[in-house]
Amino acid sequence: MNAPGIPAGRFIGKRMPRKEDPRLLTGRGQFVDDIALPGMLHCAFARTPIARGKIVSIDTSAAREVPGVHMIYTAEDFADQTVRMRGFFVEQEVPVRTPPLCEGRIAHVGEPFAMVVADTRHIAEDACSLIELEYEEEDPVITMAQARTGAPVHPSMADNMAGMTGVDEIGAELQAKLDKSAFVIEEHVVHQRVAQSPMETRGIVATRDGPEEFTLYITCQSPHLVARWVTLTLDIPDMSIKVIAKDVGGSFGLKNNPWREETAVMIAALKFGRPLKWIEDRYEYFIGANQAREQEMTLKLGFDTEGHMTCGHGDYDNNNGAFPHGPGDNLAVHLFMWPAYKMPDYGFVTRGCYTNTPGQAAYRGPWQMESLIREAALDRAARRLNIEPYEIRRRNLITAADQPATTGMGIMVDDITPHECMEMLLEKFDVAAFRKEQAAARKEGRYLGLGIATYIEPTAVSGIMSSMTGEFAQVRIDPTGRVTASLSTHSQGHGTATTMAQVIADRIGVRYEDVTVFEGDNSTGAFGPGAAGSRQGVIAGGAAFTASDMLVEKVKAIAAHMLNANAESITIDDGVIHVAGAPEMSMPLRELAEVAHGHPARLPEGMVSGLEAQYRYQGLPMVMTSAAHLCVVEVSAETGFVEIKRWMSAEDCGTVINPAVVEGQIAGGLAQGIGCVLLEEIAFDARGNPTAATYKDYLLPTISDVPEFEFHHRNTPSKSTGGMRGVGEGGAIIGPPTLCNAIIDALTPFGELAIDLPFSPTKLLGFIEGRDLSGGH
């Protein structure tokens, strides 16, 4: 059952069935919309129909007459409530004032400007349609080009620049180096905006249970982080805040923190005193929720005659929309462009701008754009030199022999393996044979392409960027002998209740079935930022490791005392305590647990009763994960369609707790990467109206569009406890460069295809035919 190369422990490394699945697959999950509280009312939002302008008046009189309507709120009703909006990095307020309900200046289509509270959602929506909004429309700023010269989206600001690091011009020294290079590759990538598209849209049930008690059921990435966020944002330090999110249907960064609508519901619940529910519908999601990507970048890479990089410069722009979750020039992300490569000198400028579009949120794989442009540029250099894509990487990647190494941006690496991952794939894929097949196919008018990409990703960041800190595990053996654990983790589908149970069962020596993991409630476990930055398996896994080991020490001490044996001679396996060389003394763990809880007099002198241990593992500042992917495509010259024929992955995420969970993470990320390259696009017309507001028009990859992936694992243990490395985002990061490189390779008979995503059939066929197919009215 183990994937090749995975060291097997008792449970670590095994494809254990997920503990969550029977509940989720039989419709017994508990998502926010499953919550029904006595007296609960329902909310709906009236939303702005224009992208930019001033509200002249809001007339709610007709809406208030609808039977079943209890209350209608507009911004002025919330004027007495402090709102200091913040993103995932909870300590800081966002730089743009972000009111729950539009306060007069309309900044994008779909902004909530009024909220109806009614007996049912139907009635609330009926009332919303009767709210009359009078406005003065202005010309919106939609694109990044418009943002540079257009009037400020936020009039309190001088311009639309949300953030900038570096300078526009390339420094003279770097320019001289570029000029002296044997050749320079200039790569330009246009990455469209996309929607994170969790299956469960945003939603909240908020109830004030007493003057000091505030309970929230909210779909999120960490109940602990939400509780802290609410305390600070609403400035209610004296309230006890309970946040429950048992099951979450995906998030991918969107639900890092609550945002405008959830905050409006919280404020209304505090004021109105009855439980309120809001479930975002898919139409609201498309026009109102924060979105992701929309970046443009130019990369200049200098090479010597052998294809070694000499220097480089990146120029990066990011469309933050009107109300982004963060301040946004994506600087931190840019820092990780080169740690896997020998890049002697690199300069960059990054900019983020405000526009009259929905704000930007995080999305799985923030290193995607940088990885895409880097890997595409390397392939172009390889073609320039008439060498294979793997060869240009062999000449530039940092190998085991090069480490430890400190890269240009000051990032130290000492255990990365992208080169080794790539070689692992090359052992299993015959590139020379493929080139023969490719040449033969071209003669028949069939266009096959090979894409290779390599990358590293900093995961499990801890202690160097708040809110990313350590993770907590409390493990206890109940008097029944069952093991119960409370963790700071939170799953949006990650299966942490499974993987953490595997670690605990493995380390203690009990049956997997006898371990239950509790999470998803801030009264359980302790503070943790949840699923963000591929961190939980690594850090919480380490916490579960150590807490379990601490508990085992106590079990051994008690057993040694009860059995008059040496603690070193004691082992626990399958829930039974054994003494080496004395099988007759074996004893069920349950018997010992009964003693530990109920018979303190039988415990060693001075030992407190009970059988539990807890540990917060701070983790390392970051843990690097490496991977190489390879795919083969065929592009139809008849229709411009791309068929993915084969896809191989070799990743190194250290100790693999559960190969099925790891492969699920990679596959899910790849599906999103494939969607980015071929299908997905949030676009706006000139007035700022979205061109896709349903899944009929916003195309997600389906099971038919995603190939079977071949997984290969390298397992270089990290220095983190347990040896794990994060693996939550790699597929989304490396999927696009791998697929783009394959498509570009397939179409080299027609020239060098520039990356302008998505690669729609119209764009690809136009490239193949050497003419603009985009119009034709």
Place this chain on the structure above:
Amino acid sequence: MKPAPFDYVAPQTIDEALQILADAGGGATILAGGQTLMPLLNLRMSQPFILVDINRIAGLQGVSRVDGATRVGPATRQFQALGDERLARDLPVFVEALSHVGHHQTRNRGTIGGSVALGEPAAEMPATAVALGATIEIRSQRGTRRVPAREFYVGPYLTVLEPDELVVAIDYPDWPQGHVTLFREVTQRPGDFALVGLVGALTVEGGRIARAGIAWFGMGPTPIAAVQAEAALVGKALSEIDPEAIAGLAVADTAPFTDHHASTEYRRTVGRRIFARQLREKLDIREAA
């Protein structure tokens, strides 16, 4: 995403349904399989006063024989028609086109008549009705009329149906056993509406095309009969057929649009190509003859 208020009625007979439609004075909408209507209701893009659920009217369901044609009841579920042996034998291209409508799950509820009557221009079933020369039988309290599918479609989601009228049958004329079928569609994902698609039937007698019925979908505001191509094919010996030229004529009848899925020029270019390829493959015509 909840519908605006509406009344709901579920008549048991066609006459009862016609009475309700007549009384509603234009405020009624017919609910068949609901695979398009329910989302439109939820998006409030459709706000009828009365929803007339025809799913309980036995007389609107099933596949039967009438003189010279196969009659498909409009409330016949798509999955039932897909499994119908007579349709598979007599109208294979109808079944082939139907297998591309939506997904397995939507075909369990979706109906033939719902798809035909809705008139989505990029959908398979309206174009199939046009291509095969179907006749649509329409009834109201004012009487019964039979409209050829080629005259049924007016614009996107727009047909000659009056608000008090109900489609009661779709009659697909017989095509001889062994006729040649044409079908090809280009979709971004399986189950999507086509960027461009064509469906048709040809009969060959004595080495010549005796009869041709071909229609496009996704190539204009309605399903579009390729009338110039049909006329050029009929009477022609297989050896005389120039697939490229016929495809050119076929595209000349279309009026495709640009949307964010594909451009007008893309649709024309690929349409011409798949049309020519279908002729070559199905009539076994060698390339560049």
